[in-house]
Amino acid sequence: MFRFLNLTLSGVSNGMIYAAVALALVLIWRGTRVVNFAQGAMLMFTTFIAWDLSQQHNVNYWVCLAVAIGAGLIMGAVAERLLVRPVETGPPLNAIIVTLGLYIFLQGLAGAIWGNSQAHSYPPGYSIIGYKVGHRTLLFAPNDLYIVIAVAIILVALYVLFNRTPIGLRMRASAFNPEVSRLLGVRVGRLLTVGWALAAGVGALAGLLAAGTNPGYVAPTGYFDALLIYGFTAAVLGGLDSSVGAVVGGLLLGVLLSYGDGYIDNNVEGMYAVIILIAVLMVRPNGLFSRRAVRRV
């Protein structure tokens, strides 16, 4: 029972990170109907920027976090403007290829700057020594609590932005019906840029949180690709259209993977994710929360 509790707690903490990555994918999918395959590489790159500041220049953790998120915002906006905008009216495959190209480019660039082979470690925000209950240690540390709270704050902030502010209303309107929105005076193009920026900012946060939980994992290749796959699985699980779905999908995936690791075998975590992804696509391709796909022609 204690083991089950531990696996669940650890799953929730990882799940929040997957939820943030899924949310980044959903934000972009809703606005531009593109799955951003470069998301993993983008958050790898922003994490490296933070790593460089933190480990090479001894910059404070919170400053690094702010810089990483800022870099993410800029990177997202630039990617939308320069790369995605020109292919937006073409066939969907073009946009996918462009994001794949960006993925390869960023991975190469990071390798050139920071070295391809060795993995670096990035400090967690708080202690990773688990809380104690009696004489037993939970698989849940102050850093996990920090992850849960940080992602929760972002979720609430995005919810308020989308549902309670004029710019949020404009963003939702232009995602759902760009033509009508333009006729109502909404600058749809500008809002798509904002959407990509926000998504990449959320991704940057997820990247740093993930790096802090996995010492030795900051590398141009490897862990961050897995993070993209987990995020994508979580997004599909929730239905690519739904931000609530992304969060529930992320938590669900985190917990399921944690049980898989704990009860079956912890060497094949990626395989569990792929099995879940395939199962969802077979049984419920629209995900758990999507209500729009039904109508799409």
Place this chain on the structure above:
Amino acid sequence: MLSIEDVVTTYGAVRALDGVSLTAEDGTITAVLGANGAGKTTLLRTINGLVKPQSGSISYAGHDLLKTRVENIVHYGIAHVPEGRGVITELTVEENLRLGALWRGERSVTAQSMREIYEMFPPLAERRQRSADTLSGGERQMLVVGRALMAKPKLLLLDEPSLGLAPRITAQIMATLRHLREQQGLTVVLVEQNARSALSVADEAVVLNLGKVVAQGKASDLAADEKLRHAYLGF
């Protein structure tokens, strides 16, 4: 005054508009009539900039609309009412309405302007917090008209407001248009397949056929022209 001169719009080899000219004076209702495929919707889409014409000119109140971005036409006081599909179904009724007024800035979405729309269309008031996809066809039409009015337009472009609606609701919407014309001096360009109901409110009318203007004049004259009615208007 909306002035359209010799506009040619093509889709590939098809000339959807083949030299169309018309003017709509301020404070008038102009009906654009014709069968399916006559070019009515293309005319509206060309006016608001969603479609670029090959040649011709379109101006409103001194502004060259062909040089205006779609997002900016609302700044000249032009509001477009798309067919019933123009409701953004993922938003609530109230959010759809707010969106109409947002171009003037958030503070312009006053309780007053919202109340006016709800008074005009009471069914919307009852469903204000509901998702717009729960609305019936008639309610959706009310919503798109109400949303356009939230923009406080001087020129209203309507695309088939009677499509798929019960005659009673069509009559209600037409009466609203006449009322707005009389109370606020609103200029209306009304694209309709339902010629009878459009001619009942319009001052002027234009009949399109295969992209060309085949008749133009006072709505009452056109309604009285039996040959024209049989040939193009189907009543």
